[in-house]
Amino acid sequence: MPYEPITPIAWRDGQVEMIDQTRLPGELVIIRPRTVEEMWDAIKKLKVRGAPAIGIAAALGLYLAIKDSRAGDRAEFEAELKQAAAYLASSRPTAVNIFWALKRVQQAVAAATTDDVSALKELVLKEALAIRDEDEAMCQAIGKNGAPLLQDAEAVLTHCNAGTLATARYGTALAPIYYLASRGKVLKVFADETRPLLQGARLTAWELHQAGIPVTLITDNMAAAVMARGWVQAVIVGADRITANGDVANKIGTYGVAILAREHGIPFYVAAPASTFDLSLSSGDQIPIEERDPAEVSHFGLRPTAPEGINIFNPAFDVTPHRYVTAIITERGIIRPPYKQNIARII
Numbered sequence: 540m541p542y543e544p545i546t547p548i549a550w551r552d553g554q555v556e557m558i559d560q561t562r563l564p565g566e567l568v569i570i571r572p573r574t575v576e577e578m579w580d581a582i583k584k585l586k587v588r589g590a591p592a593i594g595i596a597a598a599l600g601l602y603l604a605i606k607d608s609r610a611g612d613r614a615e616f617e618a619e620l621k622q623a624a625a626y627l628a629s630s631r632p633t634a635v636n637i638f639w640a641l642k643r644v645q646q647a648v649a650a651a652t653t654d655d656v657s658a659l660k661e662l663v664l665k666e667a668l669a670i671r672d673e674d675e676a677m678c679q680a681i682g683k684n685g686a687p688l689l690q691d692a693e694a695v696l697t698h699c700n701a702g703t704l705a706t707a708r709y710g711t712a713l714a715p716i717y718y719l720a721s722r723g724k725v726l727k728v729f730a731d732e733t734r735p736l737l738q739g740a741r742l743t744a745w746e747l748h749q750a751g752i753p754v755t756l757i758t759d760n761m762a763a764a765v766m767a768r769g770w771v772q773a774v775i776v777g778a779d780r781i782t783a784n785g786d787v788a789n790k791i792g793t794y795g796v797a798i799l800a801r802e803h804g805i806p807f808y809v810a811a812p813a814s815t816f817d818l819s820l821s822s823g824d825q826i827p828i829e830e831r832d833p834a835e836v837s838h839f840g841l842r843p844t845a846p847e848g849i850n851i852f853n854p855a856f857d858v859t860p861h862r863y864v865t866a867i868i869t870e871r872g873i874i875r876p877p878y879k880q881n882i883a884r885i886i
Contacts, residue, residue: 542720542750544703544710548587548595550668555599559586560704564745575604575623582630582637585736589705590779590815591674594636597627598667601644605660613654620645620663633788633829633856634779635817640670674707677812680870682714685775685810686722688866688873689715692772694727696762699790700742701777701810711777711810713747715868720752728754729765733790735835735853759792766803774800775868778811785861785878786823791854797863806865813869816886823858831855 548557554571561584562568570586572578578600581587587596604623610616624641631637647666648659689695701712709717716726728747733739740756747754757765765771774796780788787793787809800807820826833851838844845851867874867882874881 542717542725542752544708544713544717544746544750546708547704548592548599548671548707550599550664550671555596555603557581557587557596558704560588560742561586563704563741572600572603575600575626578603579627579630582627588738589700590634590636590777591678591706591711591812592704593631593634594640594814595667595671595674595707597630597637598640598644598670600627601641602660602664602667605663608656608660610656613656613659616656616659617645617648620648631829632827636779636814639814640667643670671707674812675709677870678703678706678709678711678714679718681711681810681812681868682709682716682718684870684872685715685808685868686718688806688808688868689719689726689773689775690724692726694729694771695773695775696729696731696765696771696796697743697774698731698739698759698762698776698793698796699733700738700746702743702746704742704746705777711812711868712775712808713743714810715775716747716752717750720750725752728752729762729771730754730756731759731762731792731796732756733792734759738790759795762796763799763803766799766805771805773806773808775808775810778809778815778867779856780820780826781809781811781816781867781882782820782823782826783816783818783879783882784822785864785867785874785876785882786826787859787861787864787867788823788826788828788856789859791857794857794859794863797859801863807859807863808866808868809859809864810868813871813886816882818882818886823860826856826858828857829855 702710
């Protein structure tokens with residue numbers, strides 16, 4: 540099938556295989572984390588990134604943590620599993636999918652009727668792989684559900700990477716684009732570069748180009764100019780956490796894009812699976828926002844681009860208030876305002 544995306548994370552021959560996204564677009568490197576420490580490092584250093592993908596990685600990391608366990612009984616095994624989950628959860632604090640995936644695997648073990656440690660190990664792997672397979676199916680459903688919203692567009696704008704590299708496959712924000720392309724409707728995509736780590740330039744532009752989707756890369760501060768020229772008819776982004784009222788945490792810069800879309804009368808769509816919703820939080824004010832190394836802003840690679848010792852503010856995410864969101868696309872359907880009522884009903 541044309542316009543088919545790649546597979547970024549897989550379980551092959553008894554080991555995890557992942558694309559090292561820090562090496563893109565210069566080279567395609569496959570890494571094979573063999574320990575929970577290596578998986579933690581891969582998540583922390585953004586070798587794997589994107590809310591669904593790091594949820595999958597964390598679940599597989601649990602298996603790496605306990606596959607060689609010498610626990611003498613179930614209680615000892617579950618204690619090791621809990622410790623490994625806490626360790627993996629410390630890698631990145633904002634994306635709810637990590638916590639969701641780790642909790643799901645632990646709940647599966649807690650519900651098991653066997654006390655055999657070997658069987659419990661296999662259950663951890665089985666649940667992790669189920670999360671991966673279900674994510675791919677969810678992304679396909681998001682693509683199908685979101686496609687009608689973009690059917691009449693000629694071009695869309697996206698921020699950061701919410702494509703196949705951020706998920707098991709197909710992506711969230713890019714899933715409707717892949718879905719339409721596979722059925723003969725090929726949209727043009729304008730991809731914000733997404734400073735400071737350039738996920739739009741390094742990842743979104745790379746994967747769309749690989750799949751044969753026409754993509755135009757722009758710097759973050761060009762989005763308004765593109766909208767003003769009428770070159771895009773919609774904005775579609777992913778999400779790392781969505782609260783009960785529809786506020787959306789996503790890569791830093793998303794909030795600004797949403798404001799620009801409103802000013803230019805362009806619909807602003809968010810695409811995310813049900814697992815990205817955190818109904819324990821009433822609003823985006825309660826979302827913990829990760830702050831990253833100041834060197835990401837003060838340097839371009841290893842080259843300094845700012846005066847030494849200057850103050851740096853480097854949040855990885857911002858929160859877009861629900862009033863700027865036209866609709867949220869999920870595998871369960873389209874959610875529209877009023878979000879508080881409709882999220883409670885659908886999610």
